[in-house]
Amino acid sequence: MPDKKIDEITPEKLYQSRRAFIKSALTYSSAAFLAACKASATGTTIQPTSSGISDELGDPATAGEDIFGFTNYYEFSSYKSEPTKLAQVFQTSPWTIQIGGLVENPLEITAEDLKSQFPQVERVYRMRCVEGWSMVIPWLGIPLKEVLDAVKPTSTAQYVRFEGVFDPEQLPGQKYSTYPWPYIEGLRLDEAMHDLTLLGTGIYGKDLTLQNGAPLRLVVPWKYGFKSIKAITKIELVKEMPTSFWMALAPHEYGFYANVNPNVPHPRWSQATEQRIGESGRRDTLLFNGYDEVAELYSGMDLSVNF
Amino acid sequence: MRKKPSNIQILSFLTSLIPAIWFIIIYTQGAYSSYPTLFLTQFSGKWAIIFLLASLACTPLYSIFHMNSFLQARKTIGLATFYYAAVHAGTFIILDYQFDLRWLIPEFQTKPYLLLGLAAFLLLLCLALTSGKHFQRKFSKLWKKIHRFVYLIGLLVLLHSYFAIKGEKSTAFVNLAIYLILMLLRIPTIREKISLKDHKIFQNLNHWLNS
Numbered sequence: 005m006p007d008k009k010i011d012e013i014t015p016e017k018l019y020q021s022r023r024a025f026i027k028s029a030l031t032y033s034s035a036a037f038l039a040a041c042k043a044s045a046t047g048t049t050i051q052p053t054s055s056g057i058s059d060e061l062g063d064p065a066t067a068g069e070d071i072f073g074f075t076n077y078y079e080f081s082s083y084k085s086e087p088t089k090l091a092q093v094f095q096t097s098p099w100t101i102q103i104g105g106l107v108e109n110p111l112e113i114t115a116e117d118l119k120s121q122f123p124q125v126e127r128v129y130r131m132r133c134v135e136g137w138s139m140v141i142p143w144l145g146i147p148l149k150e151v152l153d154a155v156k157p158t159s160t161a162q163y164v165r166f167e168g169v170f171d172p173e174q175l176p177g178q179k180y181s182t183y184p185w186p187y188i189e190g191l192r193l194d195e196a197m198h199d200l201t202l203l204g205t206g207i208y209g210k211d212l213t214l215q216n217g218a219p220l221r222l223v224v225p226w227k228y229g230f231k232s233i234k235a236i237t238k239i240e241l242v243k244e245m246p247t248s249f250w251m252a253l254a255p256h257e258y259g260f261y262a263n264v265n266p267n268v269p270h271p272r273w274s275q276a277t278e279q280r281i282g283e284s285g286r287r288d289t290l291l292f293n294g295y296d297e298v299a300e301l302y303s304g305m306d307l308s309v310n311f
Numbered sequence: 312m313r314k315k316p317s318n319i320q321i322l323s324f325l326t327s328l329i330p331a332i333w334f335i336i337i338y339t340q341g342a343y344s345s346y347p348t349l350f351l352t353q354f355s356g357k358w359a360i361i362f363l364l365a366s367l368a369c370t371p372l373y374s375i376f377h378m379n380s381f382l383q384a385r386k387t388i389g390l391a392t393f394y395y396a397a398v399h400a401g402t403f404i405i406l407d408y409q410f411d412l413r414w415l416i417p418e419f420q421t422k423p424y425l426l427l428g429l430a431a432f433l434l435l436l437c438l439a440l441t442s443g444k445h446f447q448r449k450f451s452k453l454w455k456k457i458h459r460f461v462y463l464i465g466l467l468v469l470l471h472s473y474f475a476i477k478g479e480k481s482t483a484f485v486n487l488a489i490y491l492i493l494m495l496l497r498i499p500t501i502r503e504k505i506s507l508k509d510h511k512i513f514q515n516l517n518h519w520l521n522s
Binding site: 069070073074078082084085135137181182183253269271272274276277279281282285286 | 342343345346348349407408409411414417418421422423424474475477478479
């Protein structure tokens with residue numbers, strides 16, 4: 005059986021060209037690696053379209069033109085095709101990330117160093133937007149747990165607070181807006197330490213594109229997409245539950261947990277069904293976006309109260 | 312024999328086609344090809360509201376300029392409102408939800424704004440069905456009563472769009488302000504104050520529009 009959590013079906017040549025990936029891939033099950041070899045019979049290099057990549061449920065990865073061309077990135081625009089154009093002049097190098105707060109070893113590190121000092125893995129995850137649409141995205145990323153282990157959270161740390169870039173000169177959406185910039189997100193520490201949680205660094209085997217949150221973003225596949233904050237500048241371990249960007253705007257619509265849940269309706273969009281981008285017609289939404297293994301994080305909690 | 316359409320009828324009809332043509336152009340250029348039903352729903356909804364407000368502007372414009380061609384335009388614009396609203400509702404119910412009641416019923420149960428939109432659309436349908444000249448002549452009193460429902464439709468639609476808009480809702484407030492101004496301009500004392508003196512230019516323009 006391949007690892008139930010993730011699917012490692014990836015054309016083999018990617019691994020050959022990037023030694024680092026072989027190392028990380030081997031840490032996963034050998035069955036998954038065999039699947040990777042099988043996929044290489046059809047694929048040559050990773051192609052953003054008809055890649056042969058699929059998630060563990062067998063659904064194909066969303067075409068690159070959709071992943072790179074259809075984004076929610078309010079720092080640039082509220083129109084989904086605009087960030088692809090507007091982000092092209094966005095400077096993401098040099099980029100420093102501060103990791104601090106309630107930790108023993110605070111860290112100030114460039115995105116480049118972070119990527120070279122921590123292992124990057126490939127994970128094919130479903131991404132479910134709160135607006136009722138979804139994609140399957142082949143991510144590259146650093147398990148957040150690795151980074152948190154390195155900075156050593158103190159015993160008082162309960163939550164992780166993420167802060168996105170604030171630069172109205174470069175991000176036109178931040179210029180004349182009543183939105184509470186910068187973008188803030190948060191996770192409970194155990195959610196942040198969960199094996200599924202990634203610091204996203206790339207898609208389809210390449211560095212993150214500017215419109216998808218370069219150079220570093222969060223990827224939490226069992227939560228609505230807005231939790232996966234883009235262009236992170238600061239990661240802080242804190243004691244109190246952070247107030248996220250969307251919570252600050254509309255607390256009755258967007259909760260802190262924001263777990264994908266077909267049984268908790270949103271006043272605007274369907275949470276029972278979703279439009280998978282590239283498909284015709286809707287499909288049923290799965291509890292925790294199909295990542296049942298996270299259910300234990302919320303045992304005993306009323307998910308309709310803690311939505 | 313049918314009467315030849317007047318200039319105002321032709322002009323208002325062509326104007327009502329512009330968004331549809333615009334949609335086809337941007338859609339074929341690939342905009343929003345990732346999620347066509349979302350795009351079509353938002354686009355048609357936005358234009359239904361614009362035409363609704365435009366149709367509500369016709370009577371006050373008639374009071375100001377005394378050009379009865381505005382009353383001719385009102386009918387065409389009103390029908391355009393209905394057509395764009397029909398595309399809007401049809402995209403949501405048929406294209407997006409494939410008329411699957413197993414999916415649709417819970418959505419209408421949990422989202423009051425969908426009920427507001429549905430109510431507005433059904434009322435608009437009544438207006439569209441009774442918009443013919445024949446009906447208007449035969450049942451002129453009833454026609455007047457039915458068509459006063461447009462004020463209620465306006466309110467329902469504005470509430471519907473307020474709840475449907477994500478994040479910043481300034482567009483909804485601008486639309487509400489326009490609606491309120493158009494309502495105020497209907498109050499007799501205000502209507503008399505804004506009424507302009509008959510002017511040669513307006514008379515000539517009106518004559519040409521009606522020809």
